[in-house]
Amino acid sequence: MDRDLLSHFPVVLAVAQRGGFASAAAALDMSPSAVSHAVKAVEERLRQPLFVRTTRSVALTEAGAGFIASIGPALATIQESVERVRSAKGRVAGVLRLNASRLALPLAITPAIVAMSGPYPDLTIEVTLDEGLVDIVAAGFDAGVRLGEMIAQDMVTVRLTGSFQAIMVAAPAYLATHGVPG
Numbered sequence: 001m002d003r004d005l006l007s008h009f010p011v012v013l014a015v016a017q018r019g020g021f022a023s024a025a026a027a028l029d030m031s032p033s034a035v036s037h038a039v040k041a042v043e044e045r046l047r048q049p050l051f052v053r054t055t056r057s058v059a060l061t062e063a064g065a066g067f068i069a070s071i072g073p074a075l076a077t078i079q080e081s082v083e084r085v086r087s088a089k090g091r092v093a094g095v096l097r098l099n100a101s102r103l104a105l106p107l108a109i110t111p112a113i114v115a116m117s118g119p120y121p122d123l124t125i126e127v128t129l130d131e132g133l134v135d136i137v138a139a140g141f142d143a144g145v146r147l148g149e150m151i152a153q154d155m156v157t158v159r160l161t162g163s164f165q166a167i168m169v170a171a172p173a174y175l176a177t178h179g180v181p182g
Contacts, residue, residue, distance in 0.1 A: 093122035
């Protein structure tokens with residue numbers, strides 16, 4: 001597909017919809033000359049006239065009518081897609097794929113999911129529990145949650161919890177049998 005040609009399609013469509021070069025130029029905020037050049041470029045590349053022009057009117061040829069019938073819906077779909085993306089700016093939605101250690105689930109992940117569920121109802125969070133060091137990007141994850149010492153060197157880190165201490169506990173009978181760990 002010739003990108004230059006594609007950029008002229010909305011101009012051709014405007015001429016067809018408005019029935020003239022001057023009215024299309026006004027609607028597109030272009031000069032009539034620029035509109036004429038865009039239409040001419042498309043016609044030359046297609047090797048087909050799209051419009052029959054007289055000094056008083058502009059009408060589609062049969063090839064032009066078929067062309068407009070094809071590109072009109074396609075350009076409308078593209079414009080709708082652009083508007084949908086623009087309107088989603090700043091909106092949190094979609095799927096967030098996390099890879100986390102089992103220990104991180106109750107300490108950081110579950111509280112975060114609970115906190116995010118109210119303000120972001122359009123967000124779905126998928127959590128995969130994995131104890132190994134995973135290349136989260138290659139594995140298709142958006143983020144990974146690990147203890148501080150288990151983070152690959154090239155990863156960007158953000159603290160999710162405050163500092164905490166772990167303690168070891170054991171029954172006296174266990175210690176009597178196995179001894180105190182060193």
